[in-house]
Amino acid sequence: MYFIATVLTKGKKEEFGFYAENKKEANSFAKLKYNGIIIKVVEAKEPLEVQMKHFKDNLLKNFSKKKIKPDNLIAAIRQLAVMVNAGISIHDCLNEIAEATDDESLKTVFSKLADDINSGHSLSASMENFRFEVGNLTIAMIQLGEKTGNLDEALYSLANMLEEIRANIVKFKKAMAYPRNVMIAMAVAFSVLLTYVVPQFKEIFDQLGANLPLPTIILMTLSNLLVNYGLYVMIVIVSAVMSFKYMVNNNKQFRFGWHKLLLRTIIMKNIIKFSTLSRFTLVFSELIRAGIPIAEALDTSIEMIDNLPLKKKLLSVRGVVEKGGTLNKGLAETELFENMILQMVRAGEDSGTLDAMIQKVAEYYKMRFDAIIDGLSEAIEPIMLFFIAAMVILLALGIFLPMWDMGNAVQGRS
DSSP: OOOEEEETTTTTTEEEEEEEEHHHHHHHHHHHHSSSEEEEEEEOOOHHHHHHHHHHHHHHHHHHOOOOOOHHHHHHHHHHHHHTTTTOOOOHHHHHHHHOOOOOOHHHHHHHHHHHTTOOOOOOOOHHGGHHHHHHHHEEEEHHHHHHHHHHHHHHHHHHHHHHHHHHHHHHHHHHHHHHHHHHHHHHHHHHIIIHHHHHHHHHHHHHHHHOHHHHHHHHHHHHHHHHHHHHHHHHHHHHHHHHHHHHHHHHHHHHHHHHTTSSSSTHHHHHHHHHHHHHHHHHHHHHTTTOOOHHHHHHHTOOOOOOOHHHHHHHHHHHHHHOHHHHHHHHHOOOSHHHHHHHHHHHHTTTTTTHHHHHHHHHHHHHHHHHHHTHEEEEEEHHHHHHHHHHHHOOOOOOOOEEEEEEEHHHHH
């Protein structure tokens, strides 16, 4: 969203345009960025020249920016926690880590963070500029540490959660390795057949003037496309992938639609749902345990959610709580949580042990997510077999059907 801030500086009114996720973030950014008295911050339509500049900047950013490697980020967070606990200033901690690391992204981010800290900004506010590189969860937990005054404890907890998430990602990749490798091998074999084998049969069929059945026509069309226009096909595919990535990263409406589609996909919907709920309850339990009010804890927990449709549903929980409703009621209205979970939350609210109950809920969703990942290979196997069977049947029918027809025609003549 595009905003214009009207700022009074040295007796003169000046207007500055900038981007922000919402009005609250826009007000915070304006106060932090511009020196002077903020008169008003209003949403506005982007001028054409600003749209073009934004498009160019985002396009270049997509090629240049890189996330910090998870293992390096976890190690840096642990090191930062130890140094902060020892009483070393955050500025010196960040500089020390930046100088010691071999990860160029980490070095760049932590060096700039140190400069921002030296300019008087808070660590969480400075990290907002590097949300892509460090992730939502990192910013959320550092905000928690600053709110509670226990930054070192928040950093230790953050490192543990990042390690847990990293372990789940590794587990997911291992589960996907076998079906992915099989599908790649089949795709390569299919491409080789289309490129070198099928054209030989095409010449034979053309010489005999046989009437080709539909599977053969499909096979010949794919072969012709790959042999004569393979380079163009690759260019189209690469361009489509890059355009898709740009739209997902920079167009919120497109990203919402893509995330909504993923939630309707047979296997992905459960992986996304339970990984999101696992992270949400994990962070929420940490915030509640630290004594953060429920509404603020919900704000921080929801902020680190990546899937927009799930984020929208969980945002309604905060509205219910702000109006005086119970957390249990807000969670029930999202229709994301089972009845058992709602009963546990209700029991926690009634007994004053909400933090303990939410922690048990987080453990439950972690268990559900782990179970899905453990059974991922078995779930994907039928889909993988379907595609393999489809390729084999297409090849078999495409090549042998016209040969059978020609054989029958020869026998009929004799």
